[in-house]
Amino acid sequence: MQIQIYYEDTDAGGIVYHSKYINFCERARSQIFFDKGMIPGEDEKSGFVVKHIEADFIRSARLGDLLEVKTHIEETRRTSLSLRQEIFKEETLLFSMHAQLVYMKEGRISRIPEHFLILFETLSA
Numbered sequence: 593m594q595i596q597i598y599y600e601d602t603d604a605g606g607i608v609y610h611s612k613y614i615n616f617c618e619r620a621r622s623q624i625f626f627d628k629g630m631i632p633g634e635d636e637k638s639g640f641v642v643k644h645i646e647a648d649f650i651r652s653a654r655l656g657d658l659l660e661v662k663t664h665i666e667e668t669r670r671t672s673l674s675l676r677q678e679i680f681k682e683e684t685l686l687f688s689m690h691a692q693l694v695y696m697k698e699g700r701i702s703r704i705p706e707h708f709l710i711l712f713e714t715l716s717a
Contacts, residue, residue, distance in 0.1 A: 620661035
């Protein structure tokens, strides 16, 4: 998914705030579902939540940059998945993140629905 850097994403010097990289990754994860006509939950009482993140800030993006967010599923389990997301400016890696997400339904960890597992197969590393 491509992300254009706007003024609201940056500090006074035009450098992207560190927290925005995580926002960009979240947006890219949501877009995976939207592109298939889905939402990332079966209803308003279910969906994926982040359990753990490890982030590596490698280089800075700046105002006006066009970035590419790439998402790869590393492992899928009954109730969770691990993924890697990377943000590039052209071929230069700026940010890398490993995340573990769990599927929640009505406030409890729950089995990931089959239709989501099928979607994730297309993103496996």
